[in-house]
Amino acid sequence: MSLAATADLVAEARAAGRGLAAFNVITLEHAEAIVQAAEAAALPVVLQVSENAVKFHGGRAATILAGATAAARGARVPVSVHLDHIESPELLEAGAEAGVSSMMLDASKRPYAENVRVTVRAADWAHERGIWLEAELGEVGGKDGAHAPGVRTDPGDAAAYVAATGVDALAVAVGNSHAMTERTAALDHALIARLRETVPVPLVLHGSSGVPDEELRRAVRNGMVKINIGTALNVAYTGSLRESLAADPSVVDPRRYLSPARDAMAAVAGRLLAVLAS
Numbered sequence: 001m002s003l004a005a006t007a008d009l010v011a012e013a014r015a016a017g018r019g020l021a022a023f024n025v026i027t028l029e030h031a032e033a034i035v036q037a038a039e040a041a042a043l044p045v046v047l048q049v050s051e052n053a054v055k056f057h058g059g060r061a062a063t064i065l066a067g068a069t070a071a072a073r074g075a076r077v078p079v080s081v082h083l084d085h086i087e088s089p090e091l092l093e094a095g096a097e098a099g100v101s102s103m104m105l106d107a108s109k110r111p112y113a114e115n116v117r118v119t120v121r122a123a124d125w126a127h128e129r130g131i132w133l134e135a136e137l138g139e140v141g142g143k144d145g146a147h148a149p150g151v152r153t154d155p156g157d158a159a160a161y162v163a164a165t166g167v168d169a170l171a172v173a174v175g176n177s178h179a180m181t182e183r184t185a186a187l188d189h190a191l192i193a194r195l196r197e198t199v200p201v202p203l204v205l206h207g208s209s210g211v212p213d214e215e216l217r218r219a220v221r222n223g224m225v226k227i228n229i230g231t232a233l234n235v236a237y238t239g240s241l242r243e244s245l246a247a248d249p250s251v252v253d254p255r256r257y258l259s260p261a262r263d264a265m266a267a268v269a270g271r272l273l274a275v276l277a278s
Contacts, residue, residue, distance in 0.1 A: 003069060004078035006102035007132040009044045010169065010202050010226055019220040019276030022046035022082060023269055024230030025064065026053050029262040031071035033233070035079060036262075037269035043277055044078040045269075046102075047071065048228065050085045054094075061094040069099065084228070092122065096129050104134040104171065104204075119165040127166070134204055134226075136171040137161040152191060155198035162201055169226060171204040174219075187215050189222050196223025204228065209235075213275045220276060227276055233265045240264035 013020035023034045025047050038045040047068045054061045065081065072079035083095040083103040095103055105122045107115040119135045126133040137158055153172040162170055172195055175187040195203055202225040208216065209231035216227065244257035251257060 003072050003099070003101070004044060004080040005132070006046055006080040006082050007168065009046065009078060009080055010132075012044070014202050014225045017220070018278075019216065019227045020044065020046060020225060021269070021273050021276050022048050022084075022226050022228045023233060024048045024050060024053065024084065024228070025068050026056060026234070028067045028071070029237070029258055030233060030265060031068045033262045033265035034269050035071050035075045035077075036266040037273055038077050038079060039075060040266075041270055041273045041277070042077060043273050044080075045273065046080050046082050046226070048082045048084040048230075050083075050230075051087060051091055051106075052085070054091060061091055062098060065095070065098040065100065092125070096131065100131070102132040102134065102168075104136070105167075106136055108136040116161065116164050119167060123166045123168075132168045134169040134171060135161075135165060135167040136206075152188060153195065155191070155194045158195060159198045159200070162199055167201065169202045169204050170199055171206050171228075172199075174205070187211060187219050189218050192219055192222040192224060202226060208232075216272075216275055217278060229269075229272060232268050232272065236264040236268045237261045 009020055023030070023045065025031045025034070031047055034045055034047060049064055049068055053064060057064045068081050072081050080102065081100045083091065083100050085106040086092055086103055087106055092103060103126060105119055107118045110118060115137070123133050137153060151173045153174065158170055158172060174191050174195070192203070203223055204226040205219055205224045206228045208227045208229045211219070220227070240261040241257055244260055245251065248256070
């Protein structure tokens with residue numbers, strides 16, 4: 001199947017009233033597991049590569065993007081590739097060269113006026129190239145202290161920000177937090193509903209790994225569309241690796257422990273795809 005466009009997948013999910021899962025890709029095994037799960041569920045999915053993941057690969061965006069793109073192109077369901085939490089202008093250019101259809105510019109750590117100025121420039125640049133651009137107005141909890149826990153996005157501020165910047169989607173803070181390993185987050189569903197009524201573009205939930213299933217279902221019903229998930233896969237991946245290596249400390253062939261780790265991520269991704277589709 002040809003590479004899907006994130007804009008199309010988001011529009012289809014929004015119209016159907018279901019969530020679109022966007023899973024973070026760090027290694028090739030992540031991409032393979034996500035595609036495996038999406039094919040089994042017969043659902044579309046987004047493969048996300050963050051700026052931190054690119055740094056993990058020595059700053060060579062082309063390498064990990066080539067792997068993600070190849071996995072997406074070989075899928076039997078629609079799969080798009082997205083660059084997430086991008087702060088570097090050079091990485092925006094690298095994404096365009098790699099053919100990604102969407103990016104998330106993260107200027108949330110900047111003062112508001114500077115955030116708007118940088119995001120407007122990025123949105124104009126992206127739209128000239130047919131790239132869908134997501135952005136973030138406020139702060140989402142966690143993320144190494146860069147985002148303050150407990151922050152909530154104001155609907156009026158969000159609408160004004162979207163109008164000023166021209167972005168295609170907005171990541172909002174509604175009780176979610178990055179890098180949670182326990183699923184204990186309680187979302188502000190009344191706020192999500194107000195944001196849906198006030199903000200004209202699709203809403204994006206970052207830090208969804210810490211959100212329980214029913215909270216995710218309610219979030220989608222109340223207006224969330226793109227649901228970003230990363231840590232949940234890493235918990236499954238790392239847990240499986242530990243089990244495999246503990247069971248056989250003499251193993252040296254990485255296929256012996258990476259294969260079950262990949263399957264563990266696929267199982268988690270498949271469950272979450274079903275939750276968001278319901």
